[in-house]
Amino acid sequence: MAEKETRQFKTEVQQLLHLIIHSLYSNQEIFIRELISNASDAIDKARFKEQTEPDLFADDNDYHIRLAVDKEAKTFTITDNGIGMTFDEVNDNIGTIAQSGTAAFMEALEKSKNETGLSPELIGQFGVGFYSAFIVADKVRLDTRAPGQEKGVRWESDGQGEYTLEEIDMEKRGTRITLFLKDPEEGDQDFTEEYIIRNIVKKHSDFVTYPIIMNVETSEPIPENEIIKDKDGKPIGETYRTVRKDETLNSMKAIWAKSRDDVTEDEHKEFYKHISHNWDDPFEIIHKKFEGVTEYDVLMYLPSKAPFDMFRPERKHGMQLYCKRVFIMDDCKELLPEYLGFVQGVVDAPDLNLNVSREILQEDRLVRNIRKNLVKQIFSVLEGMEDEKYIEFYEEFGQALKAGIPTDFDNKERLASLLRYKTTKSGDKYVTLDQYIENMKEDQKEIYYITGENLASLVNSPLLEALKAKDYEVLLMVDPIDEWVTQSLPEYKEKKLKSAEKGDLDLEKVDDEKKNEYSSLLSFLKGKLESKVKDVVVSNRLKDSVSCLTGDEWAMSAYMEKILKASGQ
Ligand code: ADP
Numbered sequence: 001m002a003e004k005e006t007r008q009f010k011t012e013v014q015q016l017l018h019l020i021i022h023s024l025y026s027n028q029e030i031f032i033r034e035l036i037s038n039a040s041d042a043i044d045k046a047r048f049k050e051q052t053e054p055d056l057f058a059d060d061n062d063y064h065i066r067l068a069v070d071k072e073a074k075t076f077t078i079t080d081n082g083i084g085m086t087f088d089e090v091n092d093n094i095g096t097i098a099q100s101g102t103a104a105f106m107e108a109l110e111k112s113k114n115e116t117g118l119s120p121e122l123i124g125q126f127g128v129g130f131y132s133a134f135i136v137a138d139k140v141r142l143d144t145r146a147p148g149q150e151k152g153v154r155w156e157s158d159g160q161g162e163y164t165l166e167e168i169d170m171e172k173r174g175t176r177i178t179l180f181l182k183d184p185e186e187g188d189q190d191f192t193e194e195y196i197i198r199n200i201v202k203k204h205s206d207f208v209t210y211p212i213i214m215n216v217e218t219s220e221p222i223p224e225n226e227i228i229k230d231k232d233g234k235p236i237g238e239t240y241r242t243v244r245k246d247e248t249l250n251s252m253k254a255i256w257a258k259s260r261d262d263v264t265e266d267e268h269k270e271f272y273k274h275i276s277h278n279w280d281d282p283f284e285i286i287h288k289k290f291e292g293v294t295e296y297d298v299l300m301y302l303p304s305k306a307p308f309d310m311f312r313p314e315r316k317h318g319m320q321l322y323c324k325r326v327f328i329m330d331d332c333k334e335l336l337p338e339y340l341g342f343v344q345g346v347v348d349a350p351d352l353n354l355n356v357s358r359e360i361l362q363e364d365r366l367v368r369n370i371r372k373n374l375v376k377q378i379f380s381v382l383e384g385m386e387d388e389k390y391i392e393f394y395e396e397f398g399q400a401l402k403a404g405i406p407t408d409f410d411n412k413e414r415l416a417s418l419l420r421y422k423t424t425k426s427g428d429k430y431v432t433l434d435q436y437i438e439n440m441k442e443d444q445k446e447i448y449y450i451t452g453e454n455l456a457s458l459v460n461s462p463l464l465e466a467l468k469a470k471d472y473e474v475l476l477m478v479d480p481i482d483e484w485v486t487q488s489l490p491e492y493k494e495k496k497l498k499s500a501e502k503g504d505l506d507l508e509k510v511d512d513e514k515k516n517e518y519s520s521l522l523s524f525l526k527g528k529l530e531s532k533v534k535d536v537v538v539s540n541r542l543k544d545s546v547s548c549l550t551g552d553e554w555a556m557s558a559y560m561e562k563i564l565k566a567s568g569q
């Protein structure tokens, strides 16, 4: 490509830009964090790739991020020597909505329409970080060169629907983003002021693991021999002078490696936001040093809100792996099972080989050991939580825990004890399976449950009449994923889980005499309903209603059939 070409933003990007600019206006400074976070991600990627292709990076592997402001030109520039982007990557990553997918974005957009607008938390989940530049800039220029590429690419846009792409000469690998700043309105911060930038970096990006450097004006003492003095040796002129100097703005401290008491709540909040790309505060912090045969540091956060795309397979996992404070990889699926992928955090394992690949990780004994311990740690934190707090967590992440039951065989029982359900007797309260068992009637042998779409219809289901008559409690399961739970949890603490909706409930056997009495009626009904039902039987299940539909003992529940139909199976 030689010519400069103009392209259109996708429609959803235009909508998104509009939303960002308007809804985040009161939170302007976050663009700095977003751009720094992208630069830091880009350096992570470069370092990862450098391990297998060192030659590509040999010319420039003193990794850092540089900020610069120009008061005259009214620009803010951020440069990194990270992975850069090829032409196609620029086109794919900038100008569309990164990662999360258009569909999900539009969904959330639709949902938020009735509310006050797209909330910052929500925007944070879409990977729209780069576009935050347009909150403060009326033109953004991105120059970038990927390793091994001869030429660089320039992307430029005023955020109004179009962007241009052209090939450029670029001396170094990496990315340079220039923001042509809007004139600040009354009360706005001036982002060409060095001290303002310095404060913002300190506040939001202090723990970024690469130096964030800015050439700043500072005053330094004039060396003794250069000071002009009078005959008594007293200085006549200034003893300090103003100079420009490179300064590293962030402390780069690895907070996971500090001892627990040395990390403040605010540091956790900022760090959590940094690694999770979330905007809200963490719900629970798990910070621990494991000591034993091998030692490693663990810092995990349980988020406050379930991400909208929790179950999307393309969703990144929240764990990052470090070795002696050197980043190895993010999205480290080997550190936690799939269903705990919402947990955000860091593991720093000094005994790990720095050159591990994902393939090796899966087989690594140490990693498997760490994984086991992390899961245990999360469980014991959840088990130790006060009821009210746990329910708050459960309402967001209960589905994730349930997803563990069919998949995490080793921890099935422990996961099951973390389940909570409302029941025919509990009203608004949740009960545990243990509480259920404790409350079982003397003659009751099994744990009864019923699945369906909503509590109201379940409570009044005629299928429950017989059980209610016996004063048995029934678990009300209204989550589609409960179907998988019940299928993979045939029993809990030696009590069978039994669907109130399937087969003969076995409460009292219907005697043969009664069966004979009704045989002609039954065969008549069977004939009439041949194409619709499998069988018509006499049952003790009902007390007030005349008839009801049930499933075979081994058949799918009605709700499950519905779910499968809806998902096209
Ligand atoms: P996210 O960081 O959540 O992916 P962003 O909108 O912040 O979303 O960035 C979009 C994408 O643009 C990134 O995923 C990355 O591929 C690319 N990108 C942004 N900034 C840089 C950079 N400094 N160097 C390399 N790639 C970048």
Ligand code: MG
Binding pocket: 034, 037, 038, 127, 128, 129, 130
């Ligand atoms: Mg980003």
